[in-house]
Amino acid sequence: MGKLRVAVAAGMLGAAGMLALPVVAQAAPGVPCSAAAAACIDLSANTSWLMSNGNVTYGGVPITTGKPGYETPPGTFHVTYKDIDHWSNAYDAPMPYSVFFTDTGIAFHEGSLSQQSHGCVHLSQAAAQTYYNALHPGDVVEVVP
Structure with a gap:
C-alpha cells in the first residue's frame, strides 16, 4: 500500500482514479528510435529515417x-x-551537406554507400540534401546498435 500512496501523492492517478503509469512515446512501427528523435540511425540495418513526433517523414x-x-x-x-560545403582536414576529403551531431x-x-566511413553516416546525394535541409541545431539524433 505504501507504493500506491506514493503514486497518489505524485499525482499519478488518472481520471478514473486508476493508477496512471508514465508513457514513453514510441516511434512508428519498425523504427527503433523514440518519438523524440528528429533523425534515427539503425546501425545493424544500415538504415536511417527523418522523423517528427514519432512519425517517419523521410526514409528509411x-x-x-x-x-x-x-x-x-x-x-x-x-x-x-551544419556546413553545406565542409572539408575534412583530418581525412583530406570533402563532406558535402554535413550535419554534425557529436563533439568528435x-x-x-x-558519401559512398559502398565503403564504410571513419565514423560518419554516409548518405546518397539526395538523402544528404534532404537531411541537411530538415535538421537543425538542437534536433535529437538517436543512434541504435
Whole structure:
C-alpha cells in the first residue's frame, strides 16, 4: 500500500482514479528510435529515417557508417551545426551537406554507400540534401546498435 500512496501523492492517478503509469512515446512501427528523435540511425540495418513526433517523414534510406576502429557511436545526440560545403582536414576529403551531431566530428553527409566511413553516416546525394535541409541545431539524433 505504501507504493500506491506514493503514486497518489505524485499525482499519478488518472481520471478514473486508476493508477496512471508514465508513457514513453514510441516511434512508428519498425523504427527503433523514440518519438523524440528528429533523425534515427539503425546501425545493424544500415538504415536511417527523418522523423517528427514519432512519425517517419523521410526514409528509411540506406547508409554506411564507421569501419572497424572508427565505429559510429551509439547513443542520443543533438545536432551541433551544419556546413553545406565542409572539408575534412583530418581525412583530406570533402563532406558535402554535413550535419554534425557529436563533439568528435561525427556527421551525416554525402558519401559512398559502398565503403564504410571513419565514423560518419554516409548518405546518397539526395538523402544528404534532404537531411541537411530538415535538421537543425538542437534536433535529437538517436543512434541504435
